[in-house]
Amino acid sequence: MDTIRVRHVAGRQFTGWNERGHGIVMDTPPAYKGEGTGPRPLELVLYALGGCTAMDVVSILEKKRLDIRSVDVTVTGVQREDDHPHYYERVSVEYLVTGVGVPEEAVARAIELSETKYCSVKGMFGPQVEVVTSFRVVEVTC
Numbered sequence: 001m002d003t004i005r006v007r008h009v010a011g012r013q014f015t016g017w018n019e020r021g022h023g024i025v026m027d028t029p030p031a032y033k034g035e036g037t038g039p040r041p042l043e044l045v046l047y048a049l050g051g052c053t054a055m056d057v058v059s060i061l062e063k064k065r066l067d068i069r070s071v072d073v074t075v076t077g078v079q080r081e082d083d084h085p086h087y088y089e090r091v092s093v094e095y096l097v098t099g100v101g102v103p104e105e106a107v108a109r110a111i112e113l114s115e116t117k118y119c120s121v122k123g124m125f126g127p128q129v130e131v132v133t134s135f136r137v138v139e140v141t142c
Helices: 043-063 104-118 120-124
Strands: 004-010 013-018 023-026 067-079 088-100 130-139
Touching: 043 067, 043 088, 043 104, 043 120, 088 104, 104 120, 104 130
Parallel strands: 088 130
Antiparallel strands: 004 013, 013 023, 067 088
8 A cells, every 4th residue: 555645835835755755846836826846736647657657668678678778758638628627638648769779569569568557557547538659769879
């Protein structure tokens, strides 16, 4: 069981931390009575998705003994505006995999496994959230 604690600091700023003491500051922009000192709580969902799937993809590609040098993930969310709650109704996930001799098929399969089997954050998204995925593989020389 994971436990997170959240404490109000001031205005719309909150700090959160887990049992191991890792923390984060959450806030809203000044337009919403915040100071903009941290990500909005909803944005943390995008951080979580990016981190979860990136860890999966790296792990899968390493198990295939591929020479990956970096995996960068850009996650973009479009919020529902017409009614509350303003959840993300469309999320795009773009992967940039850099390495030596990394086959596109291996990257596509690693992403598919992450999305359909391993990424717990992705698994929490309901059918109302459309997730669109793309990737590029960049070859580097040794």
